[in-house]
Amino acid sequence: MKNPVGRRGIVILLLASCSLPVMGQDASSWEVHLQQSISDKNSATKPAAFQLTFPGKGENSYAVDLGLTALRPSDFGRAQWDWGVAAEYHHNTLLDRKQDTREIGFTALGEYGDPATIAWLPQVIAKYKYDGVKSTGSLVPSASMTLTNFASAIGFAKGGPGFKFFWQPTLGVELEDGVKAPSAKPTGQVSRAFGHLEAALYPAAELLKNRLEIVPGVTLWQDFAKSKQLGIARDRHVLRTISVNYYLGSDQMFSLGLDYVNGEDPSQGLPEQRYTRIAFKVAYPPPNG
């Protein structure tokens, strides 16, 4: 596997991001939001990202990660579902991390239970995914579930003035049904189960006013059924990430961050890769400010 870190050194990165309610909430019960991905599995917010990379050597590059949703909340008494249409776009021009994924479909975010005790948040997505690098198209239905629970610190920050933390687990299944491929290349189906685990750590929480944030995360995909003609050798796919952010103001809009990424993301067509980057980040609205 190529290691961009060793070959290029750590890149200087400008990362600007936003998560905007685009449409006014008074005019309609439909709300439009821009974020990094329509998959809602992460505890930390994932705003839309635009990245410019200026390596010391080699060509400059850019990356875009956008998810756009138009959702309408519907109240079902004991439950609520926010449902609607969604589109997603991931593009990276860096030669050894090339990515060009476009997705469109339907999504529904549910909620059951009571956040005072335990709340369940399921998500259902049905989308068409086009991978521009491989020139393949596929239908991808998926379902996932996360939860909040005070006693277990799931979603709730626990600890004292010296250290605070919370964590967020997500489990799900997805089917990728290849319906379009270049001539001489096969189509087929892959069924995967996945689990995502993420924690947020705040050392010296009171002294630093939660400005120092360390977010390790790991996602594991396990293929449990796939068409033989696809010739996918591995059944297991892992993506490990660690983000260290220091927020520059109490509103948490600006931060300096170090991101480490190691692994692959078959759901988004992200190939196996390993890199570290230093980033200046702008987030609107701020995640916890």
Added chain:
Amino acid sequence: MATREEVKPLVVSKIRVVAHRSQDPPETAKLFDDLGMGPTVRKAMALPYSRIATSFGGLPVSQAAAGALKTVKESIELVLKKANARES
């Protein structure tokens, strides 16, 4: 038409129970820094906020809108706005 005086105690009381606090938090309290409510918990507040808003004949609160809230005051204002919103 719902008033702030009607909505505020309902919202503050729900936040107090969810954050497991013995006293009502002040309006200036930050949901994460002061009350420990992470992003997913704040999204999960959409359901109780919707119950409050729709009890006044208003519209439900989305998870995205609830997740973007930062303070108790913002939470009161959002629920009040949704409680007085009507389907157009």
